[in-house]
Amino acid sequence: MRRFWRDWLIGVLLFLGSLVGLRAQVSQYGMELVAKPDPARVGSDVAFRLVITNLTSFAQGTFQVTAFVEGAGTFLSATNVLGYATNQVSGNGLTNTVFFEIPVLTNNQVADLRYAFRPSTHGSIQQNIWIQSAGTVFYVTNYTTRILAGVADLEVGFRSVPRGSLPGDLLACTLTVTNRGPDRAGDVRLTNSWPAGFVLQGVDPSGMVLDRRDPEWVILLGSLDVGEGRSVQVRFQPQASGTFPWTARAGVPDFGTSPGWIPAATTRVSVAEPGPGSFRVATLAPSVFSRQTGLMQQRIRVDNVGSNPVEAVRILVRGSPTGLYNAHGTNGLVPFVTLTEPLLQGEGRDLWLQTFNPLRTPGPDPELSGVEVPLPGGFQPETVPVLIDRVVRNPDGTVGLEFPTQLGRRYIVRFGPGLRAKGELALPVQTATANRVLWLDWGPPLTPIPPADAASRFYEVLEVTWP
Amino acid sequence: MPRHHSIFRTPAWVAPPVLASLLATAPTLAQSLWVQDDWTRNFRLGVQVTLNVQAQLSIDGVVPRRSTDPGPVGVPGRNHQYDDGYVRVDATGNAGGVTSSWGYQDASQYDPATDQLVYRSTLGFSARDQVTVDSGPMPGVEMVYGGRLHDWRWVRLGWEFGYAWVPMELRDTSTLPAQFLREVQAFDVGGISLPTAPYQGGSSGIGPVIPDISKARPDEVLGGFLSGSRGLDVDLHSFRLGPNLFWRFGKQWALSGSIGPALGLLSGGYSYNETFRFSDGTTAANVGGQDKLVCVFGGYAAATVLYRVVYNADLYVSSQFLSLGGAQYGGGGRRATLDLGQTVMTSIGISWPF
Numbered sequence: 001m002r003r004f005w006r007d008w009l010i011g012v013l014l015f016l017g018s019l020v021g022l023r024a025q026v027s028q029y030g031m032e033l034v035a036k037p038d039p040a041r042v043g044s045d046v047a048f049r050l051v052i053t054n055l056t057s058f059a060q061g062t063f064q065v066t067a068f069v070e071g072a073g074t075f076l077s078a079t080n081v082l083g084y085a086t087n088q089v090s091g092n093g094l095t096n097t098v099f100f101e102i103p104v105l106t107n108n109q110v111a112d113l114r115y116a117f118r119p120s121t122h123g124s125i126q127q128n129i130w131i132q133s134a135g136t137v138f139y140v141t142n143y144t145t146r147i148l149a150g151v152a153d154l155e156v157g158f159r160s161v162p163r164g165s166l167p168g169d170l171l172a173c174t175l176t177v178t179n180r181g182p183d184r185a186g187d188v189r190l191t192n193s194w195p196a197g198f199v200l201q202g203v204d205p206s207g208m209v210l211d212r213r214d215p216e217w218v219i220l221l222g223s224l225d226v227g228e229g230r231s232v233q234v235r236f237q238p239q240a241s242g243t244f245p246w247t248a249r250a251g252v253p254d255f256g257t258s259p260g261w262i263p264a265a266t267t268r269v270s271v272a273e274p275g276p277g278s279f280r281v282a283t284l285a286p287s288v289f290s291r292q293t294g295l296m297q298q299r300i301r302v303d304n305v306g307s308n309p310v311e312a313v314r315i316l317v318r319g320s321p322t323g324l325y326n327a328h329g330t331n332g333l334v335p336f337v338t339l340t341e342p343l344l345q346g347e348g349r350d351l352w353l354q355t356f357n358p359l360r361t362p363g364p365d366p367e368l369s370g371v372e373v374p375l376p377g378g379f380q381p382e383t384v385p386v387l388i389d390r391v392v393r394n395p396d397g398t399v400g401l402e403f404p405t406q407l408g409r410r411y412i413v414r415f416g417p418g419l420r421a422k423g424e425l426a427l428p429v430q431t432a433t434a435n436r437v438l439w440l441d442w443g444p445p446l447t448p449i450p451p452a453d454a455a456s457r458f459y460e461v462l463e464v465t466w467p
Numbered sequence: 468m469p470r471h472h473s474i475f476r477t478p479a480w481v482a483p484p485v486l487a488s489l490l491a492t493a494p495t496l497a498q499s500l501w502v503q504d505d506w507t508r509n510f511r512l513g514v515q516v517t518l519n520v521q522a523q524l525s526i527d528g529v530v531p532r533r534s535t536d537p538g539p540v541g542v543p544g545r546n547h548q549y550d551d552g553y554v555r556v557d558a559t560g561n562a563g564g565v566t567s568s569w570g571y572q573d574a575s576q577y578d579p580a581t582d583q584l585v586y587r588s589t590l591g592f593s594a595r596d597q598v599t600v601d602s603g604p605m606p607g608v609e610m611v612y613g614g615r616l617h618d619w620r621w622v623r624l625g626w627e628f629g630y631a632w633v634p635m636e637l638r639d640t641s642t643l644p645a646q647f648l649r650e651v652q653a654f655d656v657g658g659i660s661l662p663t664a665p666y667q668g669g670s671s672g673i674g675p676v677i678p679d680i681s682k683a684r685p686d687e688v689l690g691g692f693l694s695g696s697r698g699l700d701v702d703l704h705s706f707r708l709g710p711n712l713f714w715r716f717g718k719q720w721a722l723s724g725s726i727g728p729a730l731g732l733l734s735g736g737y738s739y740n741e742t743f744r745f746s747d748g749t750t751a752a753n754v755g756g757q758d759k760l761v762c763v764f765g766g767y768a769a770a771t772v773l774y775r776v777v778y779n780a781d782l783y784v785s786s787q788f789l790s791l792g793g794a795q796y797g798g799g800g801r802r803a804t805l806d807l808g809q810t811v812m813t814s815i816g817i818s819w820p821f
Contacts, residue, residue: 289563291565291657291658291659291675291676291677292659292660292675293673293674293675294567294672294673294674294675294676295673325673356672356673358558358559358562358672359559359562359563360559360562360563360565361562361563389663390663392660394660400660402662402663407669433567433668433669433671433673433674434567434570434662434666434667434668434669434674434675435570435665435666435667436662436663436666437662437674438660438662438675
């Protein structure tokens with residue numbers, strides 16, 4: 001009986017409304033659709049909350065809301081505290097029609113309609129919402145909810161960012177991507193953006209597919225399990241001086257990240273122009289064959305003939321047909337060594353150059369020149385320590401370190417003035433040619449000053465595992 | 468095709484799986500005693516144990532060693548392999564008369580008086596030993612194929628061809644006293660700081676280098692022991708062909724006998740894996756051998772008991788006496804004689820008549 005009077009009252013009100021020309025319009029309903037979580041994940045529940053407010057100034061009888069939900073998944077539930085809710089699944093299972101009905105939605109009353117799905121494929125869920133009231137149907141709008149294949153927080157890091165470089169140097173930098181979960185990430189892509197003045201020389205390990213569209217280029221890293229990291233070495237050549245930002249962003253197609261997670265990192269690569277220093281570089285003696293190393297060795301001297309002290313000197317070695325075995329780097333095609341000890345005005349240093357000549361005979365003297373450079377650095381290889389078997393202090397002032405090696409593996413020595421000092425790396429990295437190596441510290445350019453001139457020197461042998 | 472008609476006619480592959488279950492009901496499988504009612508051919512497959520194979524192994528006199536080559540003295544650019552190291556040609560071709568491809572085993576090899584590395588290579592040894600080694604039971608496999616020539620009531624005259632494979636290992640593991648002859652060569656170190664022994668230099672040309680010309684030192688004769696093992700590792704493939712007399716003496720029981728010529732192929736040969744234990748405490752490995760193919764002839768006699776478990780499957784037990792000629796191996800002071808003259812083979816398996 002009460003229902004009869006209620007419906008009768010609604011009918012009267014609607015009749016009166018029509019008499020005064022007031023008709024409900026779509027704009028007269030407040031509506032909000034919220035998906036949680038948004039974006040959602042395949043296989044995880046996504047809850048939708050559809051809130052509709054009657055702003056028509058009139059009570060609406062037999063108020064109906066229909067949500068056409070397109071997207072593969074499983075319908076879980078629907079609730080309507082003001083009425084009832086039903087769901088109908090299409091034959092192919094790709095569309096759910098969720099229907100809500102409210103007998104009366106009074107003015108300013110809020111209909112809180114809730115329903116939930118569990119998506120089975122990544123992509124999106126499309127929803128079209130319709131409202132019907134008093135025989136009038138309104139198409140309200142459509143909503144799209146993104147469905148992710150998974151969530152993986154990828155951490156990007158730079159390592160061994162070179163310092164003290166000049167335009168034309170062949171440089172290398174390590175990028176590491178680590179999957180911090182929660183899902184295994186397949187097809188991880190590392191997108192790099194850097195200045196137009198950088199020329200990409202290659203990526204190690206080789207064989208990775210490289211999608212290159214300057215100034216962005218992509219390394220395809222493959223899949224990463226949770227907790228797994230992968231490093232790549234990027235070889236590049238700056239063409240100009242300056243400080244250049246380099247941003248690397250990791251991602252997986254159709255994957256998301258946790259809220260607030262930034263799967264990217266930025267570093268700055270400084271490339272300097274040569275300083276104004278002036279140097280005289282000359283050979284001191286002909287190249288001689290060393291039976292201890294199997295290499296040709298030549299003693300040279302560099303003198304600061306400029307008007308200012310310099311922080312570091314780079315000696316460029318041109319015209320050596322067999323290259324430079326102890327080169328610290330290459331600028332263009334010219335190998336060089338760097339003296340990393342400050343050189344005062346008028347001060348000079350002796351250095352050793354090493355070359356491998358299969359004939360074991362002296363070649364022509366190289367053409368030498370020196371340029372002032374900022375103090376180089378930045379090389380931070382991944383290493384494991386190696387025990388030193390024997391330390392020999394030789395009569396000529398050199399110090400020999402003997403340690404076990406494995407043929408073909410690479411080793412480097414770190415040295416410093418104290419036992420606890422972090423120390424510097426004695427470049428270059430050496431590849432073992434036997435089952436043990438007798439490494440000789442003879443001073444520049446391997447170490448800044450001869451060991452005999454150092455107050456104290458401590459050594460640590462490291463096997464380089466990356467790069 | 469069988470001459471009788473059985474209600475049990477089923478595909479042949481069914482027989483093995485149902486064999487066990489049919490064993491219990493075997494007495495119900497009626498079988499005519501007349502062999503003319505039986506199948507006309509058969510194929511047997513079984514495992515075999517071979518007994519009474521012997522080998523005489525002997526070492527007598529000077530045995531040269533072939534596994535290392537110390538190389539010539541005084542000649543540059545040659546490879547030298549020693550018991551205690553090596554000096555080889557490196558990637559540069561020993562440019563400058565030096566090589567990075569060298570190694571040594573022990574610090575005692577360095578002679579500070581002459582600044583030389585001393586290497587030794589055992590040229591041979593003398594020892595005396597003669598043992599007879601019995602093989603013991605040796606497993607193998609046997610296959611036999613046979614057919615019918617003529618039937619008389621319970622007896623059939625047929626033929627059969629057999630093949631058997633037996634891997635044989637007859638080794639002497641005794642430790643022998645021996646006298647060793649070692650060639651001694653030396654290389655100048657050239658003043659380098661020697662890496663600690665044991666050192667194995669690579670062939671890249673980079674690293675410590677030493678001159679590549681060996682210098683002769685007097686040979687050494689010293690005592691010691693020869694340990695390890697030496698002997699024969701051969702596979703016997705025997706083939707036989709002969710007449711066969713088959714007698715069915717019970718509904719499910721039959722006896723078969725065969726005699727005829729046999730041929731044996733022996734692959735493999737003499738091998739040794741020894742260690743020289745010198746009186747100065749050092750050791751050297753001596754590994755080698757010589758394979759060859761030997762053909763021996765002889766004859767056989769075999770007797771087989773068969774039990775019919777299903778209409779076309781028999782279990783059989785067979786014993787065979789095989790007499791083949793002996794085979795000689797070795798050389799250079801080592802000798803081995805394989806005696807196959809009184810070989811006994813026992814086999815068990817399944818026979819499929821068809």
